[in-house]
Amino acid sequence: MSEDRLPGFATLAVHAGAQPDPTTGARITPIYQTSSFVFENVDHAASLFGLQAFGNIYTRITNPTTAVLEERVAALEGGTAALAVASGHAAQLLVFHTLLQPGDEFIASTKLYGGSINQFNHSFKSFGWNVVWADPDDIASFERAITPKTKAIFIESIANPGGIVVDIAAIAAVAKRAGVPLIVDNTLATPYLCKPFEHGADIVVHSLTKFLGGHGNSMGGVIVDGGRFNWTREARYPKLSQPLAEYNGIVLAETFGNFAFAIACRVLGLRDLGPAISPQNSFLILTGIETLPLRMQRHSDNARAVAEHLIDHPAVAWVSYAGLPGDRYHNLARRYVPKGAGAVLTFGLKGGYDAGVKVVSTVKLFSHLANIGDTRSLIIHPASTTHRQLSDSQKVLAGAGPDVVRLSIGIEDKEDIIADLDQALAAT
Numbered sequence: 001m002s003e004d005r006l007p008g009f010a011t012l013a014v015h016a017g018a019q020p021d022p023t024t025g026a027r028i029t030p031i032y033q034t035s036s037f038v039f040e041n042v043d044h045a046a047s048l049f050g051l052q053a054f055g056n057i058y059t060r061i062t063n064p065t066t067a068v069l070e071e072r073v074a075a076l077e078g079g080t081a082a083l084a085v086a087s088g089h090a091a092q093l094l095v096f097h098t099l100l101q102p103g104d105e106f107i108a109s110t111k112l113y114g115g116s117i118n119q120f121n122h123s124f125k126s127f128g129w130n131v132v133w134a135d136p137d138d139i140a141s142f143e144r145a146i147t148p149k150t151k152a153i154f155i156e157s158i159a160n161p162g163g164i165v166v167d168i169a170a171i172a173a174v175a176k177r178a179g180v181p182l183i184v185d186n187t188l189a190t191p192y193l194c195k196p197f198e199h200g201a202d203i204v205v206h207s208l209t210k211f212l213g214g215h216g217n218s219m220g221g222v223i224v225d226g227g228r229f230n231w232t233r234e235a236r237y238p239k240l241s242q243p244l245a246e247y248n249g250i251v252l253a254e255t256f257g258n259f260a261f262a263i264a265c266r267v268l269g270l271r272d273l274g275p276a277i278s279p280q281n282s283f284l285i286l287t288g289i290e291t292l293p294l295r296m297q298r299h300s301d302n303a304r305a306v307a308e309h310l311i312d313h314p315a316v317a318w319v320s321y322a323g324l325p326g327d328r329y330h331n332l333a334r335r336y337v338p339k340g341a342g343a344v345l346t347f348g349l350k351g352g353y354d355a356g357v358k359v360v361s362t363v364k365l366f367s368h369l370a371n372i373g374d375t376r377s378l379i380i381h382p383a384s385t386t387h388r389q390l391s392d393s394q395k396v397l398a399g400a401g402p403d404v405v406r407l408s409i410g411i412e413d414k415e416d417i418i419a420d421l422d423q424a425l426a427a428t
C-alpha cells in the first residue's frame, strides 16, 4: 500500500491489524491457543501489571489472535481501539459496567433486540443500573427521559426485527446536549452499511456472532471506542476520571487519552467480570470479516428482492423492510444505509398464527432457528417461539404479533430463496 492513500474498506477487511507471523512467517493470523505468556524478566512483568507497557499476560485480558480482530474491527468502524469479548451481551455488560454506578440511569431505545431488552430490564436492574425507555420514532422522548442520573443513551442503527432505521444523528445531538455518550449497537448494519461514528456516536458495540463472523459458527462481541468523548467532565465517570489505587493511582482518561474507554473496559471490566473470547472464535470471526463487504452487499440485495416479491404476494398482508421505497423508514435508510438496508425483514401473513406455524414448518432451504446473520437463510415465527410467553397485546407491542414472520436472508441464489418461500406460502 502506498503511503499517500488511505486503504479502502474492502482492503481493511482483509488486512487491517494483521501481518505475517514474525516467528514462523505464517501468512494467516495464527490461533494463539495459550492461556498465558512468559515474561522477559521481573521488571517486564512489573511494567505489564502496572499498565506502563503493552504486552500479553493472560488470555482473559489480551491475546494476540484477538488483538488482530480488535484492530480490524476498530479500523472498519473508524474507531481508536476495540475490545473483543465472549458475546454481544458481554460487550454490553462491560460498556455499562464502565459507565454506570449503582443508582445511575441510562436511556435505551424501545426498538431493540429482545435479548437486550431482557438484559436491561432484569439483570442490569439487579446491579442498580436503571433503564429508561424511549421511542426512536419520537426523538423528543429521549430528550424528556434525561435526568441528572442519566449516564448514557443506547440505540441500534438498524433495529431488530423489522429493519427499522434509527435517526442516529438526531439522538447523538440529544446525547451531546446532555453530556452523555451515545452507544450504538451496529450489529444488523455492520460498518459496511453504516458507520455510527460518522453520525455522532461515541461507542459502537456488535454481536460478532451475527454478520461480522457471518457464518453462524462462533460467538463473540466487540466494543469500539470512538475516541472523542470527554470522560473527565464533572467526574461523572469515576472509573475513567478518578485515580485507580490498583494501578498505582493512574487516571485512565489522562494516561490513555482517546482510547481510555476501551482500556477501561479491558483492565477493569474484562479483568474482573471475565467474559473473554476464545482465540479459536477470534480466528473464525477474523476469517469471516475478510468477506464482509461482499457478503453484506449480497445479503442486502437478496433481502430487497425478497421484500419486493413478498409485497405482491397474495398470502402476505404487509412487509417491513426499510429498503423498500414505500417503507416508512425508507428516507432514513437512504441517509444512513445507502448501500442497502441489511438482511433482516419481517412480514405479516393474512392467515395469522396458523399460517406462521405452517410456513416455518414447510420451508426447506430456510432453517427454522433463533439467529440472524448467517450465510444461510433463516426464518422464525416469534409468536410461537421467542415471544410465546408474552400476552397477545405484549406480542403486538414487541412487533411479534401472531401473523409476524422474521427472515434473515442469506447469500444463496435469490431465485432459490424466493422459490422456497413461495412453496411454503402456497401451503398456507
Ligand SMILES: *Cc1c(COP(=O)(O)O)cnc(C)c1O
Residues within 6 Å of the ligand: 087, 088, 089, 090, 113, 115, 116, 156, 160, 185, 187, 188, 206, 207, 208, 209, 210, 219, 220, 221, 372
Ligand atoms: C444477537 C444480538 C445481540 C446479542 O449478541 P450475542 O452475541 O448473542 O450475545 C445484541 N444485539 C443484537 C442486535 C443482536 O442481534
